[in-house]
Amino acid sequence: MGIYEILENRRSVRKYKPDKVSDQVLEKLLDAARVAPSWKNQQCWRFIVVREPERKKQLADSMPDNNPAKRAVGETAPIVLVLCADPEASGKQDGKDYYLLDAGLALQQLMLAAHAEGLGTCWVAWFNEEKVRSTCAVPNNYRVVALTPLGVPQKQPSARPRKDLEEIAYTEQWGNAVK
Numbered sequence: 001m002g003i004y005e006i007l008e009n010r011r012s013v014r015k016y017k018p019d020k021v022s023d024q025v026l027e028k029l030l031d032a033a034r035v036a037p038s039w040k041n042q043q044c045w046r047f048i049v050v051r052e053p054e055r056k057k058q059l060a061d062s063m064p065d066n067n068p069a070k071r072a073v074g075e076t077a078p079i080v081l082v083l084c085a086d087p088e089a090s091g092k093q094d095g096k097d098y099y100l101l102d103a104g105l106a107l108q109q110l111m112l113a114a115h116a117e118g119l120g121t122c123w124v125a126w127f128n129e130e131k132v133r134s135t136c137a138v139p140n141n142y143r144v145v146a147l148t149p150l151g152v153p154q155k156q157p158s159a160r161p162r163k164d165l166e167e168i169a170y171t172e173q174w175g176n177a178v179k
């Protein structure tokens with residue numbers, strides 16, 4: 001799969017087959033995150049790999065019942081990754097906290113690599129942070145940025161709509177059509 005195909009076809013996957021993810025592939029995916037760019041190359045992110053069924057259930061308990069990824073985290077995905085980041089190990093500019101961007105880039109790289117390996121993921125940011133912190137013993141100086149289930153998709157979900165290019169890109173100055 002070429003890069004554009006990977007970008008085009010990645011979906012948030014919320015239904016998984018029970019198939020295992022090999023340690024070798026998991027390591028490749030974590031490595032894809034490891035090489036992501038970051039503020040002053042501080043690499044403020046940390047990943048926790050959760051496989052124990054009881055711990056996955058506790059992670060799901062941190063999510064509201066109407067979070068559509070709850071079953072994927074608690075039951076169906078063989079792995080859940082917990083993304084943490086240390087705000088002090090990244091930069092802040094004009095009130096913008098770059099640790100969220102650093103961590104987001106790392107996880108997105110992992111997600112794209114996962115898709116290239118035929119695996120599914122789903123960004124999950126709607127959860128109770130303190131519950132996740134105690135479930136995974138995350139130190140207090142780290143924020144829990146996101147979770148993702150990881151596994152073999154049951155099927156390829158359909159594409160969600162996106163804005164047209166004219167709505168999101170301008171030429172030279174705000175509002176000038178790009179094409």
Ligand SMILES: Cc1cc2nc3c(=O)[nH]c(=O)nc-3n(C[C@H](O)[C@H](O)[C@H](O)COP(=O)(O)O)c2cc1C
Nearest residue numbers: 010011012013067068069122123124125126127160
């Ligand atoms: C920062 C962020 C947080 C998200 N949190 C959740 C979540 O808690 N639960 C969920 O089911 N999906 C969550 N999503 C997934 C989005 O709903 C999804 O990316 C969007 O609908 C587009 O669909 P697609 O990823 O399949 O293209 C989140 C996505 C992002 C980027």
